[in-house]
Amino acid sequence: MVFVFLGAPGSGKGTQSKLLAKKFHLIHLSTGDILREQKNSELGKVAHQYIVKGELVPDDIMIDLVTEKITAVKKDKIILDGFPRTKVQAESFHTLLQQKNIDLKKVIYFSINKESLVKRLLGRIVDQNTGEIYHKEHNPPPSLNSKDLFCRSDDEPQKINVRLSVYEKETMPTIDYYREKKILLEIDANKSIDEVYQDLVKNLFPS
């Protein structure tokens, strides 16, 4: 069973995926995290050239990567965070799920206004040891001086602009694709971390 989390960079998909995965024992597959972890492999080096520019990694690379990961964990409950991000990826993913007989439970669209996104991305910091995501002001880490904290190289103003326009051009049509299939659940991602979490729990894991 798979939940897909879609939304603009900075909409909170990663933060919410981590919280839900921990609470409900789900496997969290973030394609962005997987690519960043592969820094030293051939795939990682190719992907890095796109990531640093704020561009999308080519569809064929992403489809192969996700096919490999899904095949390895197919019996589990999965949150797929950041894939599919283009219509081509969504169509291939559809075929993959059919072949593997995996149920796409829901696609969650994290809807948020552009102003909030830019503020979130500019203040984002990540702990390289734990993968924990923080914000300098709204969700600060226990200590701002820890040497494990870093700002992502694609969270610079110019790259944020590229990522947001790529999102509008490539990912918005993917969201429409799932809306037409009637499996899209839109949530208001402008709310606080806790409020968004409660909305997701209520909708995805009703008691």
Ligand code: AMP
């Ligand atoms: P994220 O951590 O989800 O913001 O992803 C960081 C970067 O990884 C993106 O800006 C892309 O360069 C790349 N990436 C992650 N997922 C995908 C995907 N599904 N398709 C293409 N590129 C991706």
